Amino acid sequence: MLFTRKSPEMPTLETALKGRPGAIPTAHDHFVSGRPLKGPYPEGSEQIVLGLGCFWGAERMMWNLPGVWVTAVGYAGGITPNPTYEEVCSGRTGHTEVVLVVFDPKTTSLAAILKAFWEGHDPTQGMRQGGDIGTQYRSAIYTNSPDQAKAAEESKAAFAKALGSAGYGAITTEIASAGPFYFAEAYHQQYLAKNPGGYCGLGGTGVSCPIGVGVGAAG
Secondary structure, rough: OOOOOOOOOOOOOOOOOOOOOOOOOOEOOOOOOEOOOOOOOOOOOOOEEEEEOOOOHHHHHHHHOOOEEEEEEEEEEEOOOOHHHHHHOOOOOOEEEEEEEEOOOOOHHHHHHHHHHHHOOOOOOEEEEEEOOOOOHHHEEOOOHHHHHHHHHHHHHHHHHHHHHHHOOOOOOOOEOOOOEOOOHHHHHOOOOOOOOOOOOOOOOOOOOOOOOOOOOOO
16 A cells, blocks of 8 residues: 555655665667667767656657657656656655657757657646646656756746747746656556557647757757
8 A cells, every 4th residue: 555645745855765776677678779778879969858747658759759869768856766666656756757868969959859848748737747646747857968958948938938828827847957867667668669559648738839949959
């Protein structure tokens, strides 16, 4: 019965689950592309970690973008080291479900990825995404450089104006420097490629994000 109750509140260092010192097992290769989930990644590639609600649909959205080299689902933004899916879903680790996106900035742009991020879900819902409720479904962008952080904040501001004009509330997306990314269990990796009829709870607002998507690194 430990993991049956979900709290809409983030845990503290005192209330978070303790986790474990070692990583939980995951897949070695991407089910669709065959590329290694944990690298090595191509020289010059960039990484960003995005939370859009249920990570199954979010990952499929991202691996289909031009210029994305590999994706993996996992957990980020929390307290508990090396959490399991069940622990994250309890609301007692502080993590949100995320997608690691490794992309080639010579082929695509961070702006293009962020545009897909904003348009692919509703970033105004707080600790939920549609019918999926809990801290693990919150919207998040975890960046790996000052340039990424600047691009994320600028894209948020641009989309906030568009959402406001369409009658939506304030954006609740968490934007922060990337901390530890914990790979999710093997069966979650590329789940909707393995299970084409599987549940996908993503739903955008129908509002277009007015940011540039040209080739080359954003910033």
